Amino acid sequence: MIFALRLGLALALLPLPAxxxxxxxxxxxxxxxxxxxxxxxxxxxxxxxxxxxxxxxxPMQMAFVYRGDVLIGATTVSTGKPGKTTPIGEYAILQKRPFHRSNLYNNAPMPFMQRLTWDGVALHAGNLPGFPASHGCIRIPTAFARALFAATALGGQVAVVNDVIAFPAYRPADPVPRLEAEVAMLAGRDDRVSSGGRRGEPR
Structure with missing residues (x-):
């Protein structure tokens, strides 16, 4: 009873937003x-x-989103399949497009694309079959991709890890250096994005 009263008082003294x-x-x-x-x-x-x-x-096939130190989103994902695995590492968002189509493989749609590398890895809305199935990109549900696209900024930090995350949820301690993002024509294979060659030509 005393503990409950103390806990209630402590919560009452916290700022409401906290x-x-x-x-x-x-x-x-x-x-x-x-x-x-x-x-x-x-x-x-x-x-x-x-x-x-x-x-x-x-390994979890999940993504976690933070604003500052606060966990604001979690989702299942589909990363790269065997032979086309999503590379582990820390990245900055280089480019954002609300809609993009692959110039190969039947103009595969890549909504809410957020580019992580210049050689073909991005976050985007796509099919989630329950296992790694992409050509290197990180597929996320469409509704989540839309919300994430609206919340992020160019240069935002993205870490791809080979760890099972324990809660309280892990987040990288060191920020990725902010990179200059280039608004350029994207070309790609299937659900990978890439650039190269002349502007407007496939890589």
Whole structure:
């Protein structure tokens, strides 16, 4: 009883936004623990301090999104299939396009594309079959891709890790150096994006 009263008093003394932030982050965390393929959870508050960053866990086939230190989103993903695996590393968002079509393979749609490398890796909306199936990109559900696209900025941090993430959710400690992003014509193979050669020509 005394403990409950003390806990209630402590929560009452916390600023209301801090309590709400903690509650929202815990809700995202709980959803992530039981998330089925194709599911996602988004609970952003644009007034929170700090930049938006993303952590993609290849073994979990999940991505986690943070605004500052607060977990605001979690989703299942589909990364690169064997032979075309998504490379592990830390990246900055180089380019954003709300809609892009591959210039090969029947103009495959790549909505809400966020480019991570100049040689063909991006985040974008796509099919999630329940296992790694892309040609190197990170596929995410369309609704989540739309929300993420609106929240991120060029130069935003994305870490692709080969770790199973334990909660409280992991995030990279060191920011990726901000890179100059180029707005350029994209060309690609299937659901990979790439650039090269003359502008407007496939790589």
């Amino acid at each position: 309590v709400a932030q903690r509650s929202d982050a815990l809700a995202v965390e709980r959803a992530a623990l039981t998330m089925r393929q194709g599911a996602h959870r988004w609970s952003d508050d644009p007034t929170l301090p700090g930049p938006v960053s993303i952590v993609v866990s290849v």
